Amino acid sequence: MVISGFTGEMFVRRRQFLLGAVAVSAGVLAAPSPVTAAPVLVTAAPVLVTNPAQADRDFARWLSVHDPREGVRSAARSALDTGGATAFLASGYASAVDRAARARTGHLDFANRMAAEHTPQSYPWVHAAARRAAIGTDAELAEFAATGYPAALQKDQAKVPYDDGAAQVTDEDRDLAASLGGVPLGATVQERAADLTTDAGIAEFLRHGLLSAAGIDADTHRAQYVAHEWAQWNEARQLTLQALAAEESGDPDAVAWAWQTVTTRFPRQPSGWSERERLARNRADAWAWLAAGATRSETLLQASAVREQWLSETTTATERSTWWTELLRYALSAA
Numbered sequence: 001m002v003i004s005g006f007t008g009e010m011f012v013r014r015r016q017f018l019l020g021a022v023a024v025s026a027g028v029l030a031a032p033s034p035v036t037a038a039p040v041l042v043t044a045a046p047v048l049v050t051n052p053a054q055a056d057r058d059f060a061r062w063l064s065v066h067d068p069r070e071g072v073r074s075a076a077r078s079a080l081d082t083g084g085a086t087a088f089l090a091s092g093y094a095s096a097v098d099r100a101a102r103a104r105t106g107h108l109d110f111a112n113r114m115a116a117e118h119t120p121q122s123y124p125w126v127h128a129a130a131r132r133a134a135i136g137t138d139a140e141l142a143e144f145a146a147t148g149y150p151a152a153l154q155k156d157q158a159k160v161p162y163d164d165g166a167a168q169v170t171d172e173d174r175d176l177a178a179s180l181g182g183v184p185l186g187a188t189v190q191e192r193a194a195d196l197t198t199d200a201g202i203a204e205f206l207r208h209g210l211l212s213a214a215g216i217d218a219d220t221h222r223a224q225y226v227a228h229e230w231a232q233w234n235e236a237r238q239l240t241l242q243a244l245a246a247e248e249s250g251d252p253d254a255v256a257w258a259w260q261t262v263t264t265r266f267p268r269q270p271s272g273w274s275e276r277e278r279l280a281r282n283r284a285d286a287w288a289w290l291a292a293g294a295t296r297s298e299t300l301l302q303a304s305a306v307r308e309q310w311l312s313e314t315t316t317a318t319e320r321s322t323w324w325t326e327l328l329r330y331a332l333s334a335a
Contacts, residue, residue: 043326043329043330043332043333043334044326044330045330046323046326046327046330048236048237048240048327049240049243049244049330052237052240052241052244053085053086055237056085056086056089056237057080057085059085059089059233060076060079060080060085060088060089061076061080061085063076063093063226063230064076064077064080066222066225066226066316067222067223067226068138068218068219068220068222068223068226069096069097069100069104069138069223070100070138070139070142071096071099071100071103072093072096072097072100075088075092075093075095075096075099076088076093076096079092089234093230100138103142104138104141106145107133107138107141107142107144107145108134108141110144110145110149111130111131111133111134111141111144111145112130112134114126114127114130114149115127115130115131115134118130118153118156122156123152123153123156124156124162125152125153125155125156125160125162126149126152126153126156128152128162128164128204129144129148129149129151129152130144130149130152132144132204132208132209132212133145133148135212136212136215136216137212137215137216137219138219139215140212140215164200164203164204165200165203165204165207166198166199166200166202166203167199168203169199169202169203170295172295173202173203173206173295173296174199174202176206176293176294176295176299177193177196177202177205177206178196180193180194180290181193181194183286183289183290184282184283184286185214185217185283185286185287185290186213186214186216186217186218186283187217187220188213188214188216188217188220189210189213189214189217192205192209192213193205206296206298206299207298210299210302211302211305211306214287214302214306217283218306218309218310218313221276221279221280221313222313225276228272229320232266232269235265235266236262236265236266236327239258239259239261239262239265240258240262242254242258243255243258243259243262243334246258255334256335259331259332259334259335260331260335262327262328262331262335263328263331263332263335266324266327266328267328269320269321269324269328270321270322270324270325270328271321273317273318273320273321273324274317274321276313276317277313277314277317277318277321280310280311280313280314280316280317281310281311281314283310283313284307284310284311284313284314287303287304287306287307287310288303288307290303291303291304291307
């Protein structure tokens, strides 16, 4: 959409604004021009405008922290270390995502095969570890393939007795397990808690399954918002580069179109991140409740750690909401 009335004089003023006047902070009114007495709201330019290369580095760094796949985070860190953030975003990220998916498939196949080939009667340690990994996080699958299987096999070969923990389950444990299905700790936690029917299952869940299920919920949350942010950020970046190129070529209509498109394509980004912030805070509160009522020391430690993770997600959501708000304000002032 081309906005009519964008004159050559306005383009000159716009270009001067980009080159020097963007230092004015958000909310400050610029001096009225001799042509019109109406004040113009000037918004400071975000890094995506003033330094696209730095914006690439910032986003690659964000991915290196928040993508749930270790292989992707590692690839992002390597790109940052070698000064290749822009190339990583152009093609390296997609390759890293593909490698991570293939690695997960291989690790899952291995865990399922080991569980099938090692019966609980002859290889209780391997069987239990393999089944645990098969329903666990990507990190747990990778750990089983790398070190978990040989460690469990060594115990089985040494005839170390395997205890499923059923005899140690208390009434408090049973009450806790029964209550978790109604607490908003996360979909995976609630579903698995609702399926507990035996003391052995409760013991396994409280010793291993609770933290694993919490990890799956956290990874799922991160995978969803990283995928969405990746697509939205890339589109916003391309539109910004189009606007800057139009500035250089002297095409005010293209400048106006690019910034107008930004304002119409991404209006829900700040509120979307605000919704994620509320979800993360509710999850943190639920895990705080669990920590406060825990009778097992390991449950207390697990719940406290998961609560801290969800609190960090609230910070992430707030930061991304602010990032998008600043971009949209600038686009409105520039369109």
